[in-house]
Amino acid sequence: MRWLAYIVILLVITVLLGSRLYPEARSLEVSGNKFLTDTEVLKLAGLKQGQPLLWVNPWTLRKLAKSPWISRAHILRDWPERKIYIEVWERQPLATDGTNVWAKDGTILANTHAQVLPDLVQVTGWGESRIDESLDLIRLLAEYEPKVLSYTPEGFEIQLARTVVLTPSVQDLKNQWSGFLGHTGNRISVYAWGVSIDNE
Structure with missing residues (x-):
């Protein structure tokens, strides 16, 4: 089973190194929020400026969905502009x-x-x-x-x-x-x- 552990470690290292090679987010834009602040939405999503764009994935949406305030969310990565757009639909x-x-x-x-x-x-x-x-x-x-x-x-x-x-x-x-x-x-x-x- 030791070889399996080595493979897992190698995969983790590959992902971490690969993510560092991807462009980092220069800016983050939140829309659709009326009751939550931009800062609150970004904190819920676990996002901040400078993170690799690769780190934005379906798990990010799952984090947002845990908030009772958010009924659904959509995230778009703009690779050329290195920008992340987050649109949320809040419960009223x-x-x-x-x-x-x-x-x-x-x-x-x-x-x-x-x-x-x-x-x-x-x-x-x-x-x-x-x-x-x-x-x-x-x-x-x-x-x-x-x-x-x-x-x-x-x-x-x-x-x-x-x-x-x-x-x-x-x-x-x-x-x-x-x-x-x-x-x-x-x-x-x-x-x-x-x-x-x-x-x-």
Whole structure:
């Protein structure tokens, strides 16, 4: 088995020496990022100026994919210019309960910058967590600018830009969707049999 160890060592040395012979990256360019800084993206990718272009490979994308903020990424090596382009598609923060921040797809986003929080839907509630249903409601009502969502074991209250909606569940609201659309601008209570309006 000693000969196999020699082969492995030789291959490692060959790769390391070969990578040093390849052109080094003169510059790095990040695009598509709104919530992560360029520095954060490069750190996640493990890239820095001066690295051999050969070191940029599919493993680099896997490193980026480990971040909950990045849904996908694309990397391009410009050999003549010795430049690396990194384009990322970030998950969009949607809601927060003051402790956690959730993306539109339900992913929990760590280390959210404080300046982002006021623009998110504020979620409060008690009893068993209903966060999955809450996110479904927020996505369903996105066009109507949800601001605050509160839940209890009995149901949900959602404060929209011009309307307040009370519904026992997501499905009940979907079932009475036409009634909701016909009374936006009011306080709407949703029931299995229909909707009621309270203008006070």
